[in-house]
Amino acid sequence: MATLKLEIVTPDRKVLSEDVEYVGAPGIMGEFGVLPNHVPFLSALGIGNLHYKQDGKAHYVFVSGGFAEVSNNQVTVLAEVAEKATExxxxxxxxxxxxxxxxxxxxxxxxxxxxxxxxxxxxxxxxxxxxxxxxxxxx
Structure with a gap:
């Protein structure tokens, strides 16, 4: 199955760097979803929960502000705040x-x-x- 590289970073740390099957994120104008081979784009992030699928399982990360860039099967999230649900x-x-x-x-x-x-x-x-x-x- 095709995958995306998901990287989530804040000014303080790298929160996540994983190969995933899907990413859903809270864009400033509403939630957006990304599958492999998505067209490149850039979006400002709102406050909410980013979710991703890995091995068919859903995982969650709280994000607040920042940007998401999609390019070449990679989703890079530069967030003001990001916390895994477990944290x-x-x-x-x-x-x-x-x-x-x-x-x-x-x-x-x-x-x-x-x-x-x-x-x-x-x-x-x-x-x-x-x-x-x-x-x-x-x-």
Whole structure:
């Protein structure tokens, strides 16, 4: 079966470098999917869960911001933040979600509200990523 090389890096570390069968990622304009021999393209990333298939099993990585480049059967993700589902601390993410929800109710300025919405989305996406991996039993 044809594969893609998936590399995920952040400013701090290389998160992943694997041969995979499929990559789905949260683009800024919506989720996109990549199979082998995909046309080259570049997309900004939103906040959400990147998923990939390897040996027929789904795996999950939380990503927040950055870019994805597809070229020559390689997907390179340059993310501001990226965490494998197995690395996510659900208690910490739940506390961040609670803080963001509390700030959202108290937010008075529009910019404050936007920051809180982004923090809330990051926390919820981390929790969902961890739970997706747990439910699939593959992380």
């Amino acid at each position: 996510i601390d659900v208690d910490r993410a739940s506390k961040a979600k609670e803080r963001a929800e509390q700030r959202a109710t108290a937010a008075k300025e529009k910019i404050e509200s936007i920051r809180n919405q982004a923090a809330l989305k990051r926390a919820i996406s981390r929790i969902n990523c961890k739970n997706s991996g747990k439910n699939a039993g593959t992380c």
